[in-house]
Amino acid sequence: MDDGPRNLGKIMEHTSTFDINNALRFWLDGLAESPRFRPTDLVELESHVRDSVIQLETKGLSSEESFLIATRRVGTAEKLEPEFAKINRSPRLVLIHLAILAFLSTGCWLLWVLLWLPLVTVGDNPPGPLPGFTTFVMGCKWFLVLPPLLGLAYCVFVCWRKPAPRNSWVGFFALSVGVLMLQMFPVVIAIVLPIIDRLQKLAGHY
Amino acid sequence: MLNKELVAASTVPLVLSVLGEGENYGYALIQRVRELSGGKIEWTEGMLYPVLHWMEKEDLIEAEWREAETGRKRKYYRLRKEGRKALAQEKQQWMTVHETLGKLWNTPQLST
Numbered sequence: 001m002d003d004g005p006r007n008l009g010k011i012m013e014h015t016s017t018f019d020i021n022n023a024l025r026f027w028l029d030g031l032a033e034s035p036r037f038r039p040t041d042l043v044e045l046e047s048h049v050r051d052s053v054i055q056l057e058t059k060g061l062s063s064e065e066s067f068l069i070a071t072r073r074v075g076t077a078e079k080l081e082p083e084f085a086k087i088n089r090s091p092r093l094v095l096i097h098l099a100i101l102a103f104l105s106t107g108c109w110l111l112w113v114l115l116w117l118p119l120v121t122v123g124d125n126p127p128g129p130l131p132g133f134t135t136f137v138m139g140c141k142w143f144l145v146l147p148p149l150l151g152l153a154y155c156v157f158v159c160w161r162k163p164a165p166r167n168s169w170v171g172f173f174a175l176s177v178g179v180l181m182l183q184m185f186p187v188v189i190a191i192v193l194p195i196i197d198r199l200q201k202l203a204g205h206y
Numbered sequence: 207m208l209n210k211e212l213v214a215a216s217t218v219p220l221v222l223s224v225l226g227e228g229e230n231y232g233y234a235l236i237q238r239v240r241e242l243s244g245g246k247i248e249w250t251e252g253m254l255y256p257v258l259h260w261m262e263k264e265d266l267i268e269a270e271w272r273e274a275e276t277g278r279k280r281k282y283y284r285l286r287k288e289g290r291k292a293l294a295q296e297k298q299q300w301m302t303v304h305e306t307l308g309k310l311w312n313t314p315q316l317s318t
Binding site: 052074086 | 274
C-alpha cells in the first residue's frame with residue numbers, strides 16, 4: 001500500500017506525545033517539498049484535514065488515529081502531485097519552454113545569417129549569378145521567422161491556458177530540433193552550391 | 207463501490223449538483239456526496255481540490271476565502287451562471303443515460 005503521508009515515519013518519530021499541530025506541520029512540509037502545491041492549496045488541505053480530524057474525534061477516535069485516517073483519505077503527495085500539476089503551472093516548466101524557444105529562435109537566426117554566405121562566397125563585385133536552388137532558398141528565407149513565432153504562440157498557450165503536464169516540454173524540444181534540422185538541409189545545400197560553382201570556375205580558369 | 211472511471215466521470219456533475227444546493231466548502235461537499243451515496247461514492251479527498259480549481263478556471267464556480275466559525279480560513283465555492291448552464295446540460299445527459307439503461311433493464315424511471 002502506498003497510502004499514508006510521505007513523511008509518516010518522521011511525524012511519528014517527532015511526536016512521542018501526539019500533537020496535532022506538529023503532525024500537521026510535518027505533513028504539510030512534506031507536501032510543500034513539491035512545487036506543484038501552491039501555499040493556498042496547502043492552507044485548503046490543512047483546513048480539510050482539521051475538519052476531518054474534528055469529525056473523526058466525535059466518533060471516539062484519538063487525535064492520532066483521526067489524523068492518520070484524515071491524511072490517508074486526503075491521499076499521498078505522490079497521488080495528489082500529478083493532479084495539482086495539471087492546474088498549477090510550474091515556473092520551472094515555463095522556464096524550460098522559454099529556453100527551448102530561445103534555442104529555436106537562435107537556430108533560425110543563425111540559418112538566416114548563414115544564408116548571406118553565398119553572396120560572400122561568390123565574391124565578384126557585382127556578385128556573379130547564383131545557382132537557381134540557392135536563389136530559391138534565399139528567396140524563401142522569410143519562412144525562417146515562422147518557427148519562432150509559432151514556438152512563441154505555443155509558449156503563451158502553455159503559460160496562460162494549458163494545464164501543462166510535467167513533460168510537455170519534451171515534445172516541444174523534439175519538434176524544435178526536427179524543424180531546425182529540416183531547415184538546415186536546404187540552407188547547407190544553398191551555401192555549398194555556389195562554393196562548388198566557384199571552385200569549378202577556378203579549376204576551369206587555371 | 208463504484209469503479210474508478212465512473213467516479214471520475216461523475217465528479218464534475220456531482221460537484222455542480224451539490225453546489226446547486228448552495229455554496230459549500232471542500233470537506234462538506236465530500237461529506238454531502240458520501241451521505242447521499244450511502245458511502246458508495248468514495249473520492250480520494252485531496253483529488254477534489256484540483257477539480258474545484260479547474261472548475262474555477264473554467265468560470266463554472268467562484269470561490270471566496272472566509273473565516274469559519276472555528277476561526278480558521280476556509281474556501282467556499284458557489285456556482286456561477288456558466289456553472290448553472292453546465293449543470294443543466296449534465297443533468298440532461300445523465301438522465302438520458304439513466305433512462306436508456308432503465309428501459310433496457312426494465313426498472314422504473316425517475317421523473318426529470
